[in-house]
Amino acid sequence: MAVNEGDFIKLRFTGSYDDVVFDTTEEEKAREEGLYNEKKTYGPIIVRVGGNHIIPGLDEALQGKEVGESGTVEVPPEKGYGAHDESLLKSAPLKNFAQKPVVGTRISSEGQDGTVVNIIGKRAVIDFNHPLAGRTLTYEYTIDGIVEEPIEKVKGLIELYTGKNMDVELNEGILTIILPPGINYDQRWMMARGMLIHQTFEFIPEIMEIILKESYKRPAPVEEPVVEAEEPEAPVVEDAPVSEEQNE
Structure with missing residues (x-):
């Protein structure tokens, strides 16, 4: 095929x-x-x-x-x-860095990711081109x-955009994505969510509605360990010495 x-x-x-x-x-x-x-x-x-x-x-x-x-x-x-764009090579004083950079240090500035490619005097040269x-x-x-299968396509899109495996359910055109607890604090998920929804509708015509479901379960109570009281040991009584008179 x-x-x-x-x-x-x-x-x-x-x-x-x-x-x-x-x-x-x-x-x-x-x-x-x-x-x-x-x-x-x-x-x-x-x-x-x-x-x-x-x-x-x-x-x-x-x-x-x-x-x-x-x-x-x-x-x-x-x-x-x-192509490699020379206009994306920038320089910055070393004092602007929280830690002294070295060649290869990855940085983020104003929404752009770059790599330190050279140190000249007291300035670092940063390349904001893609590394490749x-x-x-x-x-x-x-x-x-x-x-x-539509459900496998959805799982593929989820992993492609988020790097995560999520449980999904598909019933009569309604797709339910079970979100892991705390996912809304994940920056990659927040950036990818819109694109994931858009492409699911665009590329998988069997899906008519998407539900993002986030649920939490009550933590199991922590049981205090039961400590059994130890019984006091019986005192050791040594045999009293026997006198010669007692032996008579």
Whole structure:
């Protein structure tokens, strides 16, 4: 079966540049390359072909391929993370940093993420380009299958945008997403929620209504440990010495 634009698929991949691996869905590969993250779930991801869920160069390469097919594609900067923009190189005095920065330090400023790429005198040079901007990327990929069930598509979108596995229920077109306790304090969820809802309606026509359900259970009472009183030990009575008169 060929993959077409609009299909939800299960995809495995490893991305690299100049033989340096920067991302992978394979746990063993992540461990080999020193990229393993214990908070990340490894294995195939679910994406919609043509849905801007992966970079354009890889997305385009998947269209027309067969389920089960593996391949390699080179992605130029214009179909990856764009050209390197020199205007996004900024400098800042070292005194502006809470801790003295070094080359490679990641920072966030005015909603932009950047990397310190040089220290010149008392100033740090910060690159606000994406770390992979200007690079030609190589992706090795395998298409594991096409996803047909609406509920599996939803789960794929949730994990793609939030990095979390959430329980979902689908009944007569009404989708209920069971939110983990405290999720509203999660910045990634707050930023992704709107896009998740929008794409669920846009890409999964079987869903007519979405309910976000957050519930809490009363904590079980903490039982005080029962400490049994220890009985006092009987005094040890030593045998009294017997006199010679008593023996008579």
